[in-house]
Amino acid sequence: MYALRKIKKINPMITTATSSNTIANMREEEQSCTNPSCFFCNMKEPDSSLRRSGILNCFKEIPLTDNREHVLVLSSLWHIAMTHPDDPEFPSLGIFRCMAKLIYKGLNDRIWLLRDQNMYIPYYAAHVIGSYTMNKAEFAEMAVESGVIPPLMELLRGKISWVEQRVAVRALGHLASYEKTFEAVSVYEEEVVNLAMKLASTCLEEVYVEFVGVKNIDKRLKYHRDLLTRGVGDSEMEDRKAEEWASQLQCWSIYLLNCFACKERSLNLICRQIFLRDLCDMWGGLVNHASPAWAGLVRILCYSKYGRKSIAESKEIIENLCNLSRSSDDWQYMGIDCLLLLLTDQYTRYRVLEKIALFLIDLAELGSLGDRSNLGEAITKALLLDYKESKLKLKNQKIQKALQDIWNFKAERRKENLISEETLEERRVLVNLVKQEANHVFWLGEIEEALAKYTEALGLCPLKLRKERMVLHSNRAQCHLLLRDPDSAISDSTRALCLSNPANSHSKSLWRRSQAYDMKGLAKESLMDCIMFINGCMKAGTTKRVKIPYYAARMISKQMDATWLFSTARSKITSSSQVRKEQESDGHHESNNDELLQHGEMTRMMMENKECLSGLSTIIEEPNLLVKEGSWRKVDQRARRSSKAFVARSMSVKFA
Template structure:
């Protein structure tokens, strides 16, 4: 088939054959699927075993490629491929002698992968696999009966089976819930322990071949990080299927598990999954879930940070905060943090597929205000509510103002902004920030481009004053206004300054995402600076013009720093190094003066990685 991505596809070879050949080939594959699990070499010699296992692996790899290219086609399912793969998994689990012979060590991995491909989109294929006891076999692999590579594809298949109503009961009865929670928390550490943290000569050869067809070096480690992220994200997808059903929420909403979810974000190697944030959003659908999340202050704080970031799943964090505020049972616990964060987003014109989400945010913030909440609120919350209320009032007033009046107030804001620039250039940063605040009070709401400049200038002042939280607030408000044609003029400065502010706050992931988006934006629009000479109006060097190579240097430096801090295996490497140091200390104490010997079990340190 011209549409098939696999040049030697078994399925295409059958389907595009003449009718008489088609029937013979279909019969051949039907017999093949029956014989694969019980096939044995012609003799017990090492050469015969190696040749037999190599031939079998070649066939299974061909079936794997076919399943990847045509996961929805019913022919091979009808001929018995699912039963065959399930039997091969059980054979690998029950017969360690067979597994250790020749190329057989690869078989359980490919068999589970084939199951996952066929059950990915078609529910009846999933039901067919469940009838042949796929769940116990996959659960055993997912528990780590073999190694982490088989665990990864087993969890992938279980996530598919859990997503269908007809097959979910079989998954829920197999003890998969606790298993998925354990894998979500410990998966990356296991991959580090079994592969990444080992020296090259101690890494299993078939792992390296699966990761990079036998190559070694940085490419293999990068692929291992990607697979570890997938292992974690697929286990979270399994949990997401459980969280959709309220009877399982109590088991999932354990504080020790919930607090880890914001840190499970998939990393840069796996941006297609909402990971821990997606599970938090599903939990927030339910009242019980909202109460549990509201009781964990660190989760609420993490949601506020994601809501004001360049994360692709920003809208999920916003949804969670809005639902928490609208529920009386959780509102009081999240009020002080959520209000301040959401107040910076009230002018968002779009977010994902949502249109004018800022209006919905404004309505939630200003409606159902309780007197006791306002009395107990701190000055930051009160200021945020007052700003939102004043903004809403100014929008109504400006609708009835004449164009000439708007131009007059715009000119007045320009004068104040220039005064702020002069103070900034003279070194009076606090005075400049005060003038920019006055300019914002005067500047028309419709003059969004002017307001973006003022907000960015004031954010720069806050950075220099060490007030990172206010810098995040101003840059987020500026980014909310940067839509359409205004986007490329204002977003680069906002992103870079917010990346710096998050760095000051120790929020590595948020800083990294902003820096990466800024790097992509500034490189593509460096010739489209908001000001012709490459300087911001505050007098600081523009991030979208001027010395672009200097900007790129600092961006690269910040990105490298944050990538090290957000490395998926960072915690596992730290623990491994601590354990290695403790073992060395114990050996030194036990061996007296023999301190020069190296430990046989020494693990690579994080710096070496």
């Protein structure tokens, strides 16, 4: 009965996924079906033993026969695997061996692959393998015993297209994540690691060149378009879905590398400086919030001595870790973890201390962050490790002074435990008086004098008065902004956000740090802070309709364009457009197929057989599982519609 319920769920999907002629043919065949190996008839069999026997025969017969309905069977199996990945029925009946044979058939028989709708079959076969091995180690063992790794490796090598590479790297990542099946993947260790590194580094450019950058829809592969949008979307929807899939391809490639890095395997390959430099740009984008991308791999590398040594030598990685640690990114804690691991290793400590000390000092008063508590204390302890020795080794006087300040801060915290409530209240009144003076001179336009007054107030303010100190740091950040000093503005804004409760929740500081990051050209960090600022505005709204400040909406629009997943690929293509125009002017016109830019042999054959593919029916693809429907999307739409210029409203942001 359970299988009968599943087939009832499949039927609507099959109906949606086929043309009207195909539906009519299916109905006629359903009424007079005499094929004992018909998958759909066997699924409807009420006798469980007969149903299992029939499905077992189906899985044996499908790779050996050529039937137009096989693609419908595969799409149905994909739907079942995605919705019931822990159900042991199909894995126990030989589905993995069937999928492996189908992938091989597509790779070895290209005439068959390009006939009817068979182009979809290798994609769905690899997707079924990945879905069933996602949660269950025993299913992964069955898959390996059924010989799925060699055909998946062929897809990973790019024998068809990037769409099949996406599901192949996903399936191999699941297989490599289990102890008992890891060794089967590691048979191809060097090749797998090199391919995953290459995919992670180049997949965005490839997807842009082969799909997103192809503005003439007729020149995009039809079955790619159908898979991406279920055959009912326009070019905008195709681009949006392609962005999601490209992000997944990159993140799943990094996940496959994680499986080797956590076992300290192939670190000599993964830790190449050229790859670490590329890794910094692999942040997943807003379309793949579930993956820590580069930060997750770097943290795993930091758990090993060899990895820490390589990370400490990468200037780009250290800079990105420092920026991540002072951001409102979900993976902020990973950046802090990596920096602490580098600081507590005596071999890497003095290689990175001068580069990261000022960044971590701003986080010394950080309380809880997610499920981590007392992070500020851990940071202070790591910074002051071997404090006297550090003062002798460090040549930078600014860093020496900063460490001295953090040492004094720690001592002052102990002393304040003895301050009486009466004394504390007197200090609060005094601090407020100085702050009011600072506010007054600020509004008179004396920014430097206001900055000095806020600094004076901070010197008088006890550490226990966290809210008052948060406001002072935030107001001082505003002064730094007006004085065009973004580094100091980021430092003060970060300190204010560490003092907020919960951390990173003070809206004014978020907006000020977003502006400061924008001044420095750090679009991703600016975007994250601006999104958090807008979310805070929405939560603070008393009505259902919240008015978003247009200057924040414009900032979102600006930074989303700068951080678009394909922005780098787009700039490369744009820079090479002049060369192509010159070639065209000289009469060196390329063919329509070549305009898709560097397709592989399989892709060229698909374009040559374009007429065969043009009639492919729509196949339903999985829902957008990884995209969080956030309010920032509406904000971006609002920003893009706005015709007003972006005006810095620094003076209009009220001080607390």
